[in-house]
Every structure is written in C-alpha cells, then in structure tokens.
Amino acid sequence: xxxxxxxxxxxxxxxxxxxxxxxxxxxxxxxxxxxxxxxxxxxxxxxxxxxxxxxxxxxxxxxxxxxxxxxxxxxxxxxxxxxxxxxxxxxxxxxxxxxxxxxxxxxxxxxxxxxxxxxxxxxxxxxxxxxxxxxxxxxxxxxxxxxxxxxxxxxxxxxxxxxxxxxxxxxxxxxxxxxxxxxxxxxxxxxxxxxxxxxxxxxxxxxxxxxxxxxxxxxxxxxxxxxxxxxxxxxxxxxxxxxxxxxxxxxxxxxxxxxxxxxxxxxxxxxxxxxxxxxxxxxxxxxxxxxxxxxxxxxxxxxxxxxxxxxxxxxxxxxxxxxxxxxxxxxxxxxxxx
Amino acid sequence: xxxxxxxxxxxxxxxxxxxxxxxxxxxxxxxxxxxxxxxxxxxxxxxxxxxxxxxxxxxxxxxxxxxxxxxxxxxxxxxxxxxxxxxxxxxxxxxxxxxxxxxxxxxxxxxxxxxxxxxxxxxxxxxxxxxxxxxxxxxxxxxxxxxxxxxxxxxxxxxxxxxxxxxxxxxxxxxxxxxxxxxxxxxxxxxxxxxxxxxxxxxxxxxxxxxxxxxxxxxxxxxxxxxxxxxxxxxxxxxxx
Ligand SMILES: Nc1ncnc2c1ncn2[C@@H]1O[C@H](COP(=O)(O)OP(=O)(O)OP(=O)(O)O)[C@@H](O)[C@H]1O
Ligand SMILES: [Mg+2]
Numbered sequence: 367x368x369x370x371x372x373x374x375x376x377x378x379x380x381x382x383x384x385x386x387x388x389x390x391x392x393x394x395x396x397x398x399x400x401x402x403x404x405x406x407x408x409x410x411x412x413x414x415x416x417x418x419x420x421x422x423x424x425x426x427x428x429x430x431x432x433x434x435x436x437x438x439x440x441x442x443x444x445x446x447x448x449x450x451x452x453x454x455x456x457x458x459x460x461x462x463x464x465x466x467x468x469x470x471x472x473x474x475x476x477x478x479x480x481x482x483x484x485x486x487x488x489x490x491x492x493x494x495x496x497x498x499x500x501x502x503x504x505x506x507x508x509x510x511x512x513x514x515x516x517x518x519x520x521x522x523x524x525x526x527x528x529x530x531x532x533x534x535x536x537x538x539x540x541x542x543x544x545x546x547x548x549x550x551x552x553x554x555x556x557x558x559x560x561x562x563x564x565x566x567x568x569x570x571x572x573x574x575x576x577x578x579x580x581x582x583x584x585x586x587x588x589x590x591x592x593x594x595x596x597x598x599x600x601x602x603x604x605x606x607x608x609x610x611x612x613x614x615x616x617x618x619x620x621x622x623x624x625x626x627x628x629x630x631x632x633x634x635x636x637x638x639x640x641x642x643x644x645x646x647x648x649x650x651x652x653x654x655x656x657x658x659x660x661x662x663x664x665x666x667x668x669x670x671x672x673x674x675x676x677x678x679x680x681x682x683x684x685x686x687x688x689x690x691x692x693x694x695x696x697x698x699x700x701x702x703x704x
Numbered sequence: 705x706x707x708x709x710x711x712x713x714x715x716x717x718x719x720x721x722x723x724x725x726x727x728x729x730x731x732x733x734x735x736x737x738x739x740x741x742x743x744x745x746x747x748x749x750x751x752x753x754x755x756x757x758x759x760x761x762x763x764x765x766x767x768x769x770x771x772x773x774x775x776x777x778x779x780x781x782x783x784x785x786x787x788x789x790x791x792x793x794x795x796x797x798x799x800x801x802x803x804x805x806x807x808x809x810x811x812x813x814x815x816x817x818x819x820x821x822x823x824x825x826x827x828x829x830x831x832x833x834x835x836x837x838x839x840x841x842x843x844x845x846x847x848x849x850x851x852x853x854x855x856x857x858x859x860x861x862x863x864x865x866x867x868x869x870x871x872x873x874x875x876x877x878x879x880x881x882x883x884x885x886x887x888x889x890x891x892x893x894x895x896x897x898x899x900x901x902x903x904x905x906x907x908x909x910x911x912x913x914x915x916x917x918x919x920x921x922x923x924x925x926x927x928x929x930x931x932x933x934x935x936x937x938x939x940x941x942x943x944x945x
Contacts, residue, residue: 430846457848467843471861471936481847514938530847540846 377408377570378443378537380429385438387424387595398424399595401438406587408443408537409568413585415575417618421595422574426540429572430459442538457481460531460539460569464546466523468515474500474526475511481534499529504559521552528560532567542574557583578619582607582626590615604630624693628657636692638673638682647672650684660689717906721914724907735895737915744892744919747810747885748878751817755874759825760867767833767863768855776830780823788881791816792888813885813892820881821874828870832863864935872927880920883912893919 387399399421406412414422427433429440431452440447447455468477476483478499479492487495497507503525515523524545531539545553545560557580564571575581581588582603590606592598592614599611607627610616619626634652648671650659663671663686670685724730731737766772792812799807799815836859844854860867886894893915900909 432842432846453848453850455848456846459846461843461846463839463843465837465839465843467837467840469840469844469858469862471858471938473938480844480849484848484853514936516938 376537377568379408379441380406380412380538380570380572381439381441381444382425383439383441385425385428385440386436387421387428387433388436397595399428399435402591402595402597403438404587404589404597404600406570406572408570410586411564411571411573411584412587412589413573413575413581414589414591415578415581415585415618416591416598417593418576420591420593422576422591423542424595425591426542426572426574429538429540430456430461457485457534458536458538460534460536462527462531462539462541462544464543466515466527466547468523468526468530470515473512473514474505474518475507477515477526478530478533480530485534495533496529499532500526502532502563503529505529520548521556524548524556525559528563532569537570539569539571541571543576544573545580546575546577553580560584579626579629582630590618592618625657625660627693628660628689629655631656631692633659633673633684636673636684636688638684639670639688641672641680641683644672644680647683649674649680651678652676656689656692659684660686663689712906717910720907721910724905724911725914730908730911740891740893740895741915741919743890744879744882744894744916747814747817747890747892748875748882748923751814751882752821752871752875752878754814755818755821755825756871759822760829760871763826763829763867764833764855764860767830768851768859770834773830773834776827780827783819784823786819788816788820789884789887791819792884796888808889810890812888813882813890816885817878817882821878824870824874824877829863829867832866832870833859835866836862861936862939865931865939868927868931868935872924872931875923875927876920879923880916883916 382402382404385399385402386397388395388397390396402421402425404412414425416422424433428435429442429447431447434448442455442459468474469480472480475493475496478496479487482492482495496511500507500510505522505525510518510522510526515526518526524547527544531541545556548556561584573584575584585603587601588603588606589600590598598618599606599615604627606615607619607623607630610619610623616623632652633650633654633656636656647668648662648666650662650671650673652673652675659671663684670683670688673681673684675681733739763776766776795812795815796808799811801807803811833855840858840862841854844858849857882890882892883894883897885892886898893912896908896912896915900906900912
C-alpha cells in the first residue's frame, strides 16, 4: 500500500467543567450528575467508576450529546461540544457500548465502515480501512469481512465494536462497560489487547465500568463517582488505592486495596536481594505482577523466588518481605504502562 | 340465492369444474378468464398500492417517533372489524351519486379494499419499526447518523420482515375479498361465482372459487419470494449461531 488508509489524527483533551444533569423539573427533579469537573489529558484513559446509578452513563452520553447537560460545559480540545454541529461532533467521537450495537443486517465489513461511509469515503478507502482495523483487533479480514454479526461470538462482536469505533480515527473514544458482557477470561484478553492497541494509538478515552479491578487495570486516571453523581475522587490508580479521599472511596475500592496496589507493579519494579541457592525456587518473569508473585510465594511456601530479567537470566531473590515493603513505598511505579 | 351445491356428489363437482376450466370458450372475450383475472389483479394491485402509500409511511413515522403509537393498535382493531361486504354496500349510494357508472362498478370495491388493506400495513409497519432495538438506534445516532439515515439505513431494513409480512397478508386478503365486489357490479373473478350461483352452473361457480384460491396462493408465493430476496441474510435465523 502506498497511501495508508489510516489518517493520522491527534488525540483530544477532554474537560468536564461543573457539569450537571437533572432529570425532570421542579419538585420531582433528581440530580443524576452533580457539578462534575475533571480534565483528561490527550492520549490517556480516564475511567469513570462507581456504584450502579451514580451517573456514569449519563456523564458519558453528555460528551457526544446523546444527553444534553443541564449546566456546565464539556470541552473537547478547549471548545464547547455544544457549539459544534451535533452530527459532525459525533462522527469524530468513537462510541463503544456493552450491547455492542452492531447492525444485524450489515456484514462485519459494512459495520466497521459505517462512519467512513457517512463521511463519504470512496469504497476502496473504506475497504482498505476495514481490513486494516479487523487485523488490528485480531480478526482475519478474509474470514470475517463478509460474515454477519449473528455469526460471531460475543467476544468477536466486541472486537468489531472497537474496530467500528476506531474507523474514522476519532481523537476521542467513549466506552460504556465495553467488556462487561463477555466471560472473565475473554474480558481479560480483550482488556490486554485493548491496552496494547492503546499504546500504539494513544487515543483519549473515557471508559465507564462499575468494576474496580477493571478501572485499576485500564485507567491512567480514575474518577470515582458516588450516588447523586458527585465526584468522590479523581487521580491515578495508585493514589486512589494508597490514599482514598473518603470512607466511601475506601469502601468502594475494597478491603483488599493493598493487594490491588500490588497488581499495579511488577517484578521488574522490585528491589531484589542477593540470590543464594536457587534450586527448587519458583521463577518470575519481569512482567509478573507483585500480586501474582505474592500469591505464588504463599502457596509454594518457600523462602523466596527468583526474579528473571528480560533475557531470562536470574536477577535476584524475591521475598514476601520485599513485596510487603514495596507497598510501604508511597508510590510504586506503574511498570505495566511505562 | 341459487340451488345449494351440497346435494351434488363431489366427483361430479370436480368433473364439471374441470370441464368449465378446460372449455376454450371460457378463456376468451370480455367475460373470459384472462379478462376477469386482469380486472381482479388490477383492482387488487391498485388498492394495495393506494393503501400502502398512506398506511406504510404513517406506520413508519409513528414507529420512529413513537408519537400516537397508542392510537395505532386500538384504531386498527376497530378498523379491522369493518366487514368489507357492508363497506361496499354502504358506499354504493354515495359513489353512484358522484359517478353513476364507475360509482357502481369500481369505486365501492376499490375503497373497501383500501380499507381492508390498511390495518395490516399500518400495524406491521409501526410494529416493525417500534420493535427495532433502541440501543441500536442510539448507537446509530451516536455515530452521527441523521434521523433519515437511521430510518432508511437501519430501522427499515431491520423491520423489513415484519413490514413484508403485513404487505403479504394485506395482498392475500385483498385478492380473496375483492371477489365480493362482483355482488355490486365489479367484475373480477367473483363474477363467475355470482353468475354460477345465479345460473345454477356448478362448473362456473366452482371454477371461480378455484381461480380465486389459485390467485391468492400465487400472490402469497410471489410476495414470499420477493421478501426472501429483499431481507438481509444477516436477519434470518438460518445464519444465527
Ligand atoms: N431518562 C431518565 N429519566 C430519569 N432519570 C434517569 C434517566 N436516565 C437515567 N436516570 C437516572 O439517573 C441516574 C444515573 O443514571 P446512569 O445511567 O448514568 O447510571 P450509571 O452510573 O451508568 O449506572 P449503571 O452502572 O447501572 O449503568 C440514575 O439514578 C437513573 O435512574
Ligand atoms: Mg450505565
């Protein structure tokens, strides 16, 4: 291919400025979202997390104006979303939902090309882009292009949903519990693949989930919301786990928030002790999370394990104590995304 | 009414019917089968078309906007209860006042058939669109499809099996019921039934019945065929799983 079908667009910064949404009017009006303010820098994933009914979906839908805010402003690269033509705005915002929402009467190829077709791309360009995206999400174009959504598994459909949202290379993606409808194993794989994809694409992403573990795994930033649509805490995952701003946040992230913090660091981050005899000790590759390493050490009941380096050579000894002291460090580095 | 056919043995009936159908005399002239068949088809087609032009867009619009949806089902049911025979009879005095000739031979039956075709067309268009998953419509909107594009590119294709079923049942009902028009001066295949009854000619009477039934079945088959060609394979259950 001489001209890539992929346009190169920047990611856009997203800002919520005192955003409020009330349903109904007068006496009966209820606040779904209350004075929400935060900024998502371009190219990062911000996860909205909170209990059911706390206003996550409402917040998301105000960005692409499926819901009109009652007050406040949402700025995309500094300009108010309300000031732009609504269809033009929506065509440059990718949207992925739990129900996927693929069009059942169109083939997978045509589904992926919905927005490019709306934007008047030529057939050839649409086709090249479709194949490129299907490959990107791990679906071989030759096998999947001409199938219908009903002929795909739930996980495959979800990938097509992501491909479709990426089709016109939007600077912002909105994702509402995109991986909630698949089983835990598929979910984990989709999450991992998506994070790998994001490292290459560096989109700005607003991601909704009610699963704290997913929030910690996916988020560069996490906005914890509580009932009434209030922002309970906003910050990187380490900070939220290490220093919950309120009882609500502490309870919401769970008693095991220490363990959760361990899942943010890997063996590569850990200071090791000198290695003595290594017979019979478990070995850990550099990308093993400290949480998994701890679990393995506790089960194996050994004095420690062997940390390997990238080349697979022993680097030093990992002990339960060393892992525990990593928690004491105020801010373990986030190797997973570094 | 003429002599009941119940006293005639079945074999004799089949024989006289076959004889009547095979008689070359019955296949020519203004009262011949080709002429009556074309009258019947033309009237059925015209009434189906006219009813569709009103009922289908109305059903689509109500389904898409959700406005007046409460009216559709109740009024369609009341509408459906109108007997075509009574409608034709009641119309005759009015239409003959407008045009003494066509007001007797054509208009009453035409209007009654439009009335008959309306409810299945309206109800199925409405239900087909209203039945499209709202999450899907919202996803379409979120991707920047305009309302017209959502209706034409998403809702109608998905609702097509339901809409087509409405058109098909309207067509079959009209083809079968247009037979009644012969009682009031309209031609069509019903004419044989009226004449056969009046003349105590069982061959003609049952020949007419057979022709009407055959036309209704052919209509059914034709619409099923068209439907299968138009509906996306992605919507048929055969591709599921
Ligand atoms: N159209 C509506 N009319 C009235 N109230 C609404 C409407 N849509 C949502 N709400 C209310 O607004 C609040 C926030 O809803 P929202 O869908 O944003 O919650 P959520 O955080 O996404 O929840 P979940 O995790 O269950 O999806 C809820 O209390 C809900 O009942
Ligand atoms: Mg929600």
